[in-house]
Each structure stands twice: as C-alpha cells, then as structure tokens.
Amino acid sequence: MAKGFFQVPTAYNEPVLSYAPGSPEREEVLKQYKAFYNSKVDVPLYIGSEEIKTGNTRPMSPPHDHKHIVGQYHLAEQEHVEKAISNCLEARDAWANLTWEQRAAIFLKAAELIAGPYRAKMNAATMIAQSKNIYQAEIDSACEIVDFLRFNVEYMSQIYSEQPESSEGVWNRVEYRPLEGFVYAITPFNFTAIAGNLPASAAMMGNVVVWKPSDSQVYSAKVIVDVFKEAGLPDGVINVVYGDPVMISDTVLSSPDFSGIHFTGSTNVFKSLWKQIGNNIHKYKTYPRIVGETGGKDFIIAHPTAKPQQVATAITRGAFEFQGQKCSAASRVYLPKSTADEILELVKKDIASFNKPGSPEDMSNFITAVIHEGAFDKLAKYIDQAKADADAEIIAGGNYDKSVGYFIEPTVILTTNPKYETMYTELFGPVVTIYVYEDKDWSDTLKLVDGTSEYGLTGAVLSADRYAIDEATKALQNCAGNFYINDKPTGAVVGQQPFGGARASGTNDKAGSMQNLLRWVSPRLIKETFVTPEDYRYPFLG
Numbered sequence: 113m114a115k116g117f118f119q120v121p122t123a124y125n126e127p128v129l130s131y132a133p134g135s136p137e138r139e140e141v142l143k144q145y146k147a148f149y150n151s152k153v154d155v156p157l158y159i160g161s162e163e164i165k166t167g168n169t170r171p172m173s174p175p176h177d178h179k180h181i182v183g184q185y186h187l188a189e190q191e192h193v194e195k196a197i198s199n200c201l202e203a204r205d206a207w208a209n210l211t212w213e214q215r216a217a218i219f220l221k222a223a224e225l226i227a228g229p230y231r232a233k234m235n236a237a238t239m240i241a242q243s244k245n246i247y248q249a250e251i252d253s254a255c256e257i258v259d260f261l262r263f264n265v266e267y268m269s270q271i272y273s274e275q276p277e278s279s280e281g282v283w284n285r286v287e288y289r290p291l292e293g294f295v296y297a298i299t300p301f302n303f304t305a306i307a308g309n310l311p312a313s314a315a316m317m318g319n320v321v322v323w324k325p326s327d328s329q330v331y332s333a334k335v336i337v338d339v340f341k342e343a344g345l346p347d348g349v350i351n352v353v354y355g356d357p358v359m360i361s362d363t364v365l366s367s368p369d370f371s372g373i374h375f376t377g378s379t380n381v382f383k384s385l386w387k388q389i390g391n392n393i394h395k396y397k398t399y400p401r402i403v404g405e406t407g408g409k410d411f412i413i414a415h416p417t418a419k420p421q422q423v424a425t426a427i428t429r430g431a432f433e434f435q436g437q438k439c440s441a442a443s444r445v446y447l448p449k450s451t452a453d454e455i456l457e458l459v460k461k462d463i464a465s466f467n468k469p470g471s472p473e474d475m476s477n478f479i480t481a482v483i484h485e486g487a488f489d490k491l492a493k494y495i496d497q498a499k500a501d502a503d504a505e506i507i508a509g510g511n512y513d514k515s516v517g518y519f520i521e522p523t524v525i526l527t528t529n530p531k532y533e534t535m536y537t538e539l540f541g542p543v544v545t546i547y548v549y550e551d552k553d554w555s556d557t558l559k560l561v562d563g564t565s566e567y568g569l570t571g572a573v574l575s576a577d578r579y580a581i582d583e584a585t586k587a588l589q590n591c592a593g594n595f596y597i598n599d600k601p602t603g604a605v606v607g608q609q610p611f612g613g614a615r616a617s618g619t620n621d622k623a624g625s626m627q628n629l630l631r632w633v634s635p636r637l638i639k640e641t642f643v644t645p646e647d648y649r650y651p652f653l654g
C-alpha cells in the first residue's frame with residue numbers, strides 16, 4: 113500500500129512542434145526517417161519476457177512506396193496466443209498488487225520518453241508505416257499519445273480518490289480493483305496514439321493485456337513496445353501478438369479469463385466480436401466489459417450565414433487531412449444554395465494548391481498515400497461509380513494511381529441525391545460528398561443530416577446565426593458524440609474534447625477520459641464497523 117496520499121503531476125498537453133524549415137526537430141525526424149527507411153527491422157511477438165520469432169513472416173512496406181521493404185513481422189499461431197494469455201495471467205497478481213503510484217510512474221516515464229528521446233522515432237515510424245505527413249504524425253504519435261498517458265494518470269488518481277461517505281462508527285471505502293482476468297486490446301491502423309492507449313489505459317488500472325495491433329501499424333507499434341520496455345513496464349503485462357485476426361480473436365474470446373475488450377476499428381468487426389462474446393458468455397468467469405469505438409460518417413452543415421472561407425477551410429482540413437483516414441473526417445457536407453458556389457470554388461482552389469499525392473519525406477506534401485491496396489481499390493471503386501452515376505458528379509480530383517504508392521487524389525463528389533451512397537457509407541479516404549440544399553430548407557436539412565447515416569461520431573455546424581446554432585445543436589443531439597460549432601469535426605485533443613460517438617460509432621466511452629478508465633476497474637466496497645452490534649433486538653422492542 114502507498115504510504116502517503118500522493119498527488120500526481122498536473123497533466124498538460126504536449127506542445128506541437130512546428131517542423132519549420134531549418135528547425136532542429138525537422139532535421140532530426142528526417143534523419144530518423146532515412147535511417148528507418150534504409151534498414152530492415154525484424155519484429156517479434158512480445159510474450160512475457162520472450163521475443164518470439166515464429167519464422168512465419170509478413171513484409172512491411174510504406175504505403176507511399178509499396179515495393180520498398182522496411183522489415184518484417186512474425187505471425188502468431190494459436191499456441192502463441194494461448195501463451196500470451198497464460199503469461200498475462202502469470203503476471204497478473206504482481207501487477208495488480210503493485211502500488212498505484214509505481215504503475216503511474218511507469219506510464220509517466222513513457223510519456224516523457226516519447227516527448228523527448230523517442231519523439232523522432234515515433235514520428236518517423238508513423239510516417240513510414242501509416243504514410244502520415246510530419247504534422248499529422250506529430251499530433252498523433254508524439255502529442256496525442258503523450259497526452260493520453262499524462263491525463264490518464266491524472267484521471268486514475270481522481271478515480272482512486274473518489275470515496276463514499278461514512279456514517280458514525282463506520283468506515284466505508286472503495287477499492288478500484290482491476291478486472292479479474294485479462295483485457296484484449298485490438299487497435300486500428302490510423303492512430304499510433306490509439307494503438308498505444310488501448311492496451312496502456314487498461315494496464316494503467318492494474319490489468320494485464322493481450323494486444324493485437326493492426327497489420328498495417330506493426331512498424332510503429334514496435335516503437336511503442338520499445339518505449340514501454342524502457343519505461344520499465346514489467347514483462348507479461350502487455351503481450352503483443354499479430355496475425356490472423358479471426359484465429360487470434362477466436363482463441364482469446366474462448367478463454368474463461370477473458371474479462372474485457374478494448375477495441376477501436378470498423379463497425380462490422382466490432383459487431384461480430386460483440387456477437388462472439390455473447391455466444392461465449394457462459395464460458396467466462398465474469399461479465400466482460402465491452403468497449404469499442406468504431407466507424408463514422410461525419411458531417412459538416414453550413415448555414416447561409418456561415419462565412420464561405422471558413423466553411424471551405426473546415427472542408428479542406430476536415431475531409432483531407434491524413435487522406436480522410438480519421439474516423440472523425442468530414443465525409444458528407446450540406447451547403448446552402450446561396451453560398452455553395454463560392455464555397456466550392458474555394459475548396460477547389462485549396463485542392464489545386466496541394467502537391468500531387470506523394471511521400472511524407474517530402475515535407476511540402478499535404479496529401480500522402482492511403483493505407484493499403486484494399487483501401488485504394490475500394491476508394492477507386494466508389495470514385496468510378498460516381499463518375500458513372502447520373503446523380504453524382506466529380507468536381508475535383510477523381511484520379512488515382514497505385515504504381516508506386518497508394519495515391520488517391522483528394523476528390524469532391526457533388527450529388528443531387530441526399531441519400532446518395534457516399535452520403536451514408538464510410539469510405540475512409542480522401543473523398544467528400546457534397547449536397548446543396550435550398551436555404552429555406554435549413555430545418556428540414558437538419559432532419560436529413562440526422563436521418564441519413566447509421567453513425568453518430570462527429571459533426572460540425574458553421575453559422576453566424578445563434579438561433580440556427582441552437583436549433584442545430586438540439587436537432588443533431590444524437591447525431592454526433594463530438595459536435596463542433598464553427599470548426600471542423602476533427603482534431604479532438606485529450607483532456608479538452610473527450611472523444612467518441614454512439615449509434616453505430618461505438619459504445620462512446622470517450623477515449624482519454626475518466627469514463628473510459630472506469631470501464632477497466634471493478635470497484636469493491638469495504639464497510640468496516642468499529643463497534644460491532646451484539647444484540648439483534650431493535651430498541652423499540654424493549
């Protein structure tokens with residue numbers, strides 16, 4: 113037990129560095145990028161104290177140069193997944209009983225390692241693995257992951273200090289136990305920070321974890337593991353396996369000790385995992401916690417009073433940053449007829465100012481590659497469909513080329529059909545669909561926004577009219593878990609805009625918040641009575 117009521121350092125957001133020409137951080141990250149790019153890494157499974165090389169490997173390539181190999185990673189067989197589970201369970205007692213400030217110190221140290229000596233490595237790995245330009249890498253693999261670690265430590269200590277009242281002669285106390293068993297973290301390709309946070313947040317609360325990163329993010333996941341190791345995370349607390357997701361999930365979800373899933377990824381995968389957990393419910397020792405943040409079809413709606421330049425910038429940044437591969441990316445936009453032409457001209461001007469999609473090593477590139485061939489082919493299919501459909505027109509972009517990298521031009525589809533397929537289907541790429549409404553139909557258009565997609569993740573309203581803002585805020589109440597007024601719908605900052613959505617977008621447990629951490633503990637109430645009754649009779653019985 114701690115011998116003091118320790119106060120953790122006050123959390124603060126890691127400042128975003130500029131990477132301006134001539135800055136030391138720019139020089140350092142480019143040097144690291146080249147070093148990684150011109151070498152080959154061999155990534156093992158991390159199970160207990162072992163680094164296991166199964167020999168069954170898959171190559172890793174940057175999406176912007178897919179013939180170039182930067183290394184390989186080893187795939188798990190079922191026996192390795194079983195071993196990861198047993199290592200978790202062996203590590204559990206020691207980890208769960210370690211005093212909380214020791215756990216906190218490990219993750220605070222990890223934050224400082226990333227903010228300092230590992231910053232260039234985290235960013236360079238993310239530029240290579242996920243094809244992020246340096247700004248997108250910096251806000252993710254440097255700042256956001258550091259913020260997750262610092263703020264979660266603060267939230268953890270706030271949770272522990274939350275205690276019940278005690279009446280005279282009694283002491284009530286609540287102990288925030290880790291879950292009994294292990295947690296399964298499944299992470300997506302698109303954010304290195306999310307990949308690190310999903311296993312770390314559960315581990316911080318005293319849980320042991322089997323972590324399965326995305327195949328497209330293994331390269332940067334390895335740097336996260338290096339950081340956690342250097343920060344002193346004991347062996348067996350977070351065990352890392354990659355490979356066939358179905359086999360891994362079947363194995364994990366069959367274990368009686370499975371006690372929670374921390375998932376971020378697409379909606380269909382999450383729904384199938386939920387179903388599988390339901391089917392296995394009789395096997396488990398405890399009801400598993402199910403936390404999943406999933407897809408989105410995020411909107412921007414502009415009121416006739418919105419300033420065209422501001423709407424255009426919200427679209428350009430919201431739809432095209434990181435090639436639209438943010439769950440929060442603006443992908444359906446509703447513009448009023450009176451200003452639509454002006455806004456669209458400004459968006460086209462922005463797009464014309466981008467370089468052709470290229471490598472993030474060239475720091476003048478705003479747009480780089482989409483993640484893999486599957487994503488490229490899917491996007492190309494929707495673009496071709498829009499070219500063919502009578503109710504859609506491509507007004508910007510529309511070209512693609514996968515000969516070197518998976519490059520898709522930022523594309524704007526203008527549709528006359530508010531229920532056009534790309535107004536409700538998540539494409540997850542640099543494609544935005546625009547519908548122009550009659551100014552007088554503002555209120556009906558809000559209903560349209562609310563009723564068009566199954567998702568409820570992010571959305572933005574731009575308006576200079578406060579009554580219109582109020583109307584939109586009310587009408588779109590269930591349409592977005594993160595709702596933005598006069599801004600783009602992306603770029604939530606940990607500690608400031610807790611992130612997540614409902615409907616088909618997830619369980620809305622708000623990553624990087626106290627609410628999320630509460631899912632990884634099972635409180636035990638301890639009531640201690642100081643003078644224990646010795647007579648059952650009530651006073652009125654005489």
Ligand SMILES: NC(=O)c1ccc[n+]([C@@H]2O[C@H](COP(=O)([O-])OP(=O)(O)OC[C@H]3O[C@@H](n4cnc5c(N)ncnc54)[C@H](O)[C@@H]3O)[C@@H](O)[C@H]2O)c1
Pocket residue numbers: 298299300301302303306324325326327357358361376377378379381384385405406407408438439440538540569611612613617618
């Ligand atoms: N709501 C959020 O906070 C949030 C954040 C980031 C990404 N996302 C969503 O994630 C998706 C993009 O990421 P992605 O392409 O990596 O998603 P994905 O669903 O393809 O993969 C996510 C993870 O699930 C694994 N997986 C895939 N099939 C599986 C299966 N059958 N069983 C078990 N695991 C399986 C993958 O290997 C990966 O680790 C988008 O839908 C995006 O909206 C949501």
Ligand SMILES: N[C@@H](CCC=O)C(=O)O
Pocket residue numbers: 302303437438439440441601602603604605611
């Ligand atoms: N939190 C990020 C999105 C994470 C999903 O991809 C944002 O707010 O843009």
